[in-house]
Amino acid sequence: MKTAHALLILLLAAAWPAAAADWVVVANPKAGITRLSQDEVTNIYLGRYRRLASGATAEPIDQPADSALKARFYRQLVDKNLAEINAYWSRLVFSGKTRPPRIAGSNEDALQIVLLHPDALAYVDKARVDSRFVVVFEIAE
């Protein structure tokens, strides 16, 4: 029964992605970034590189581990669940070459960090974004 529910939810989620794209990646306007591709967002968030094409360093900010938004973000970005993302990070953390993104306490926290650090990038609830932030990536329909 549980499986059936989960399956139903999964189907609904997949069938309605446009409705789920309620987040956007925002940056500090001082960073000078106006637009990021999906690959760039992916590489930055999953630790491939933290430098932008402009030469600026990018500091991704993650949502709390139990945040529903975080799960939606990774699902829609790279089609992985959080367990997979965690397993991925556990291998890299083990070697010590890179580290996972910094975790903000909440949406507000994340936006705060962006405001304070021009290198920071964060994905947040779309509704919370205001003119202090530049939306650099919004997942396509």
Next chain:
Amino acid sequence: MASPQLTPWFKGIVFRSLAAVTLITVLLGGLSSLVIREQVATRGHGEALQRLSELLDAVESTASVAIFANDEQLAREVVQGLLRNSEVQRVTISAGPTVLARAERSATQFANQPPVDRVLRSPFKKAEVIGGISLDANWDAIYKRVDDNSRYALLMLLSQLLLVIVGTAGMVFLVVVRPIKATSDRMHRHDPVNGGALAIPEGHAGTEIGRLVGDINDLTGRLVSTLNQERELRRQHEIAQRKYQNLFDHASSGIFVADIDGRLASFNPAFISLTWLSRTVAEEPRRLIEAGWSEGAQLIDLLHRCAQTQLPCADDFLLRGRRGDERWLHVAVMPLGDGSMQGTITDVTTRKREEMTARRLAVTDPLTGFFNRQGLLQAFSTVDADTPPFAIVMIDLDGFKLVNDAMGFPVGDQVLLKVAKRIRATVQPDDYLARTGGDDFVLILAGADAREALAPRIEAMHALLCEHYAVGRESVLIGASIGVAFFPQDGADMPQLLRSAELALNSAREASRSVGTTGYRFFDQQLQMVVEHRRRLEDDLRLAVNGGELCLAFQPIIDLRTGCMAGAEALLRWQHPARGFISPEIFIPLAERVGLIGEIGRQVLEGACMHAAAWRRDGFEMYVSVNVSASQIPDDLPPAVVLDALRRHDLPPHAIAIEITEGVLMNDIDIAQRWIEELRACGLCIFLDDFGTGYSSLSYLKRFAMDTVKIDKSFIMDMSADNSDRTLVEAIITMAGSLGLKVVAEGVEDAGQLALLREMGCAYGQGYLFSRAVAAVDFASTVARISAEMAIDLPNLLPDELEIV
């Protein structure tokens, strides 16, 4: 029995089967190990690749993470981890052209094998290739393991084969060899002749070995029985051999085996002694021809003939001894079928001599030593145109029968011997003498071909033969008739010559009765013609009898006292169409000789009866007399035939009288007497004809019951002139009268004779004075004429005599 021979181990079934099994397993094992090795190598290779691929599977996601995150540390971890596998030789993780991490095992030697590569993609974007992992296998290690595996498999195979071989050997030994060995041992101890079968090894009753033992037992049984039969045959053969050897050695006949040319393969002692061969052996092989055969070539011919025809042949051969003695041996050979011949030799000298004697006797007259008729015909059986001329002389002794009758056969034989001696004295050495009958001799005079030359010799011979013969104290005189014929002019062969000579002889004999003849005759054609004439006459007579040319004439018999006709004699007449009248004296003997007399006699009787009956109907009470010759009695004219004729013509018995001559009485007296008695008992009268001409034995008259005697005409004819005849006639008449017989005088020709006869008291007469024999048609007139004549004459008769009649 031979001691059991041990089979060498290398020839045994165990070794052989082991060798075979080993050979096969080594071959198959070698082949299969090659295949297995190859298979194991291939599979090992594949499996190694599979394992490497699986290794890569295990590290793929980590490696891709390492590449994605450019994490050399992580990549190194992965590489090191992989290298821990002994099959891995070298691992390289590269992100594009950059080698992220690389590690390899030391002390390597590269097999020439490509590495196992795996393309690595981004963990988050499957389409994006971010690098690769390349893995070189440690092929040395892999192959070493594969080798180990295949070696192990081979080892297992070999040990299995070893087990199979050992097992096979054991089973072969237990199941095959041991029972065979046991059977073989039993067979060695076994004595099949004393019976008993070979035991079947335990548990093998149904197996091939059991069957084999059974077959051996069967075969042994058959062999033993065959052996027994063979032994029995050999024993019998030996006995037979011994028997035949005895026969061979002790036979009185000679036995030999020879080839076609007479080379002797074997012979018995009798053969040597019979053939007068020397006992010491001169040369080998001895030859049949060595003996002193007079006709050796013919003996070899006999062998050849036997070999050719494959049939037994035999012949007699004359053997001449060294001292001039002779022996006849009968040699019989029969083919043995292999080209040789077995022969027997028997001494047949005695038989041969007897045969020759018998043959000589068969052609010899034992009394005179001359040839007999057979010998004569044999000796001259092949007379032909090349035979030189000769004369055949046939001699017949006249009166010799009388000598034999009167003086006995011993005297006759003595005379014959003397005759032979005289004949021998007159002939030449190459003349041929034969005695062909009792007193018949035939001489063949070689070289004689002319009458003139021969006549003196024949005449001298005749004279010599007619001289007196002194036999004991008696002196015998006999005559001789000689007939001579010449070859070739008087006959082409012996029978013809003998016939010619006999004709001449007959002619001489007939002539000798007249005075002044020579007593010998040469054959001439005239004699032949006479014979021809007689022969034709015979044919004519036969036709005459059948064609009725013979007819009867009747001569009246007159009662001299009354002048009446008493009867008539029926006389046979033959009017030959060409030759005219032929006398009964000629054709009656002819008819007797050719057997026509019976038929003629019956015709005469029939005619006589017919006419007698006719005359009786006309009132002539008289008899008709019929002549019967000796040869007709009794079978050609049995009394029953006579009586039957009388009955058919309704005649009384006294109407026919039978005239016989003394000749009838001279044959078988008893038969004649019975015949006469039978007819007389029936009432017929018997006349004795021609009385006085023959022996005229008065005892006949007494012995045979007759009725009438007819005095021969020769007496009556001479009666007037010759006083003695007259006396004789008178005596006969008187004697007949005293015996109660009537008398008929034949041949009364004149009145004087009639007067005399009347004077003598002769009751009946017959002759020309009264009448000749006349034909039946003239008989009545003749009777009338005689009655008239005799009536004139009657007054001369005495009245008392008339009364008597």
